[in-house]
Amino acid sequence: MYGQKGRLTLNVSKGDLMEIRRFNKVLVANRGEIAVRVINACRDLHISSVAVYSTEDALSLHVQLADEAVCLGAPEASDSYLNIDRIIRSAKELGVDAIHPGYGFLAENAAMADACERNDIVFIGPTALSMKAVASKQHARQLVDSLSLPTIPGLNRLVSYSDEFVAQCEAIGFPVLLKATAGGGGVGMRIVEHGDDLQAAFEAVSRESQQAFGDGGIIVEKYLANARHLEVQVLADHYGHCVHLHERDCSIQRRRQKIVEESPARLLPAGIKQSLCDTAVAIAKHINYRGAGTVEFLYSPEHQQFYFLEMNTRLQVEHGVTELVTGIDIVQWQLRLAEGEALTLAQANIPQNGHAIECRICAENPSKGFIPAIGTIEYWAAPKYQRCDSGVQSGDRISIYYDSLVAKVIACGNDFFEANRNLQTALNQSVLLGVDNNLSYLRKLISSDSWRGGGLDTQAVERNHALWSSPLSVGDRDYLLCSALAAISDNAESQPWPGQHYNPQIWQVSIAGMSLDVETRTGLNDRQTLVIDGQSFESKVFSVETVERGLVKRVDIEVNQHRFRVLCGVRGSEVFVHGDTIGALNFTLGSVGQSVVEELSSxxxxxxxxxxxxxxxxxxxxxxxxxQVLLILESMKMETSIVANRDGVIAAVNISEGELVEAYTTLIELAEEK
Incomplete structure (x- = not known):
């Protein structure tokens, strides 16, 4: 538990109270870290939990932690985590009292809430009526307009592309933002700079929304550059009592998805903050909201004006930062409010102590436009002293079917600077080997002057991308390279892996498409000399310890009289190495293959x-x-357009719609123009 500060006894008469229905068993209709989070909250409240899973997730952590589990079907979300009939049937068969939807999937699906009510199962969230009022961005805009609150100029729900739609977008003025009217989390969004790109963007947003939320509807808003993304957490009970848990700043985003969040929001005028919180509570009360919800806003620092963006009728990914500054366990309160308890939190007594910051660790490659990554996690280690919400373990496979979130690292402190220092240490201690990830990117981001200065807007990633995605310094790269190669060279008795048994050894190393020839020579007393780009390094391995499934070793090594420890793993020709104070490096040994798309033939x-x-x-x-766009791929709920890299004639199309392909699969062959 995270504590329950600021409690009071409400003046609610017994006649006003509904009968409290204590839960014996809760089904968690989700996967990954949020499923783990809810299962742990159930355990703290002595409630049995039921996990659901697809065939892809049969060995997942949330399945192992739950008291019971049931398979929903095939990996596609429509066959498993979006299958309302199957989920309801499983809940009834297992005698479930309530269903917690987590976030994403069915969390904001009114049909799911209705299905629960028809089957006498409690939906842990708002009523379907409240959800319908704001879960659709179209209805939410109409409602907020009726309250005379500011909304972004735009259009309501559209169902088809037409000349009238194009004319309306032109009247709003480009750039515009196309958004799925259902769901959230950055899925189903496109910024359109010019009218020529409108139809392709419309079709892409509709497809993504249909795939993720079962609803292809779209709304359009004027795109506001240089705005900050702020949000307010609310809690409400069945009896009309509603409070806010202060604000969060979620402006650091890529692909319109948040990657860093903090509370409180820095450089925010006190009057604006109070207005944001009051507006959020007013909206929640107006729709008779109950449970946990979040009201999101865009804020223009230049004009000191905020605009309603949307209300998320669910638990947010970033709820943890609010829990750390308020001491309030939001997930436990979701469960208690759904049971019918009165909210015993007084607004005046809800603290916002210190500062908390969250970073989302994702399986993706920031240097290639945050392209999603899949693969086996050879080793995962969470930080030792700060909070980490994760749904994975070493040996798990990141697949193409779901989003790329691996874990959330959340640090707190008495002020921003202490919290940020704690977060830097926590990210340095976090180790994810075997799959591309954004850990190095996050470490650079939170160490940058622009981040420490505060007040960044939603364009910060684009402006700072070159700096935050920059590779390791040559010095750090060479230290990690030396550590790994020293550990896998020819002294089989003291090294973790046997190498080629001759001296010297010549290694061809490929790092992010760049090739290096490295020579290693074993000398006396187990010392080695490594030569990288003409520079010599003297190394000695002191100890090697197996830490994970025989594939990953902890190596105590000295390089040029600098002694440190690294984690090193080998998978075929791939090598992964991590040092807490240095960073991480992935490289390939042997001949250089098709390591990046740009190296392939045109x-x-x-x-x-x-x-x-x-x-x-x-x-x-x-x-x-x-x-020219040739085809469209979908991975981890995000679409990517593949374009021609030169003029030419299509010689062959080697794939078909609906087919699953591996990385570097030849999709299309080009010939010269005739």
């Missing part, structure tokens, strides 16, 4: 990642120009 269009083919726009014999 006659071949290949998949940059494992993915599903959503649409193919060309056929053999078609003439294409450079930049």
């Amino acid at each position: 006659d071949v269009i290949s998949s940059p990642m494992p993915a599903k083919i959503i649409a193919v726009s060309v056929s053999a014999g078609d003439q294409v120009i450079k930049g």
Whole structure:
């Protein structure tokens, strides 16, 4: 438990109270870290938990932690985590009292809430009526307009592309933002700079929304540059009592998805903060909201004006930062309010102590536009002293079917600077080997002057991307490279892996598409000399310890009289190495292969990642120009357009719609123009 500060006894008569229905068993209709979070909250309240899972998730952590588990079906979300009938049937068969939807999937699906009510199962969230009032961005805009609160100029729900739609967008003025009317989390959003791109963006948003939320509806808003993304957490009970738990700043985003959140929001005028919180409570009360919800806003520092964005009728990914500054366990309160308890939190007594910051660790490659990554997690270690919400363990596989979130690291302190220092240490201690990830990116981000200065807006990632995604310094790269190669060279008795048994050894190393020839020479007393780009390094391995499934070793090593410890793993020709105070490095040993798409022949269009083919726009014999969209891939709920890398003629199309492909699969072959 995270504590329950600021409690009081409400003046609610017995006649006003509904009968409290204590839960014996709760089904968690989700996966990953949020399923783990809810299962742990149930355990703290002595409630049995039921996990659901797809065949892809059969060995997942949330399945192992729950008291019971049931398989919903195939990996596709529509066959499993979005299958309302199957979830309800499982809940009834297992005697479940309530269903917690987590976030995403069915969390904001009114049909799910209705289905629970029809089957006498408590939906841990708002009523379907309240959800319908704001879960659709269209209805939410109309409601807030009726309250004379500021909304962003735009259009309500659209169901088809038309000339009238194009004219309306032109009247709003480009750039515009196309958004799925259902769901959230950055899924189903596109910024459109020009009218020529409107139709393709419309179709992409509709597809993504239908796939993720079962609703392809779209609204359009004027895109506001240089705005901050702020939000207010609310809690409400069945009896009309509603409080806010202060604000969060969620402006650090990529692909319109948050990656860093903090509370309180820095450099925010006190009057604006109070108005935000009052507006959030007013909206929640107006729709008779109950449970946990979040009201989101865009704020223009230049004009000191905020605009209603949307209300999320569910638990937020970033709820942890609010828990750390208020001492209030939001998930436990969700369960208690759903049982019918009165909210015993007084607004005046809800603290906002110190500062908390969250970073989302994701399986993706920031240097390649945050392209999602899949693969096996050879080793995962959470930080030792700060909070980490995670749903994975070493040996798990990150698949193409779900989003890329691996874990959330949340640090707190007496003020921002203490919290940020604690977060830096926590990220340094976090180790994720075996799959591309954004840990190095996050470490650079929170160490940057621009982040420490505060007040960043939603364009911060684009402006700072080159700095935050920069590779390791040559010095740190070489230290990590030396550590790994010293550990896998030819002294089989003292090294974790046998190498080639001759001296010297010549290694060809590929790092992010760059090739290096490295020579290692074993000397006396187990010392080695390594030569990288003409520079010599003297190393000695003191100890090697197996830490995970025989694949990952902890190595105590000295390089040029600098002694430190690293974690090192080998998978085939791939090598992964991590040092807490240095960083992480992935590289390939042997001949340089197709490590990056750009290295392939211009006659071949290949998949940059494992993915599903959503649409193919060309056929053999078609003439294409450079930049033309050839096909669309979908991976981890996000779409990627593949374009022609030069003018030419389609020689062959090697895939079809609906097909699953691995990374570097040849999709299309180009020939010269005739």
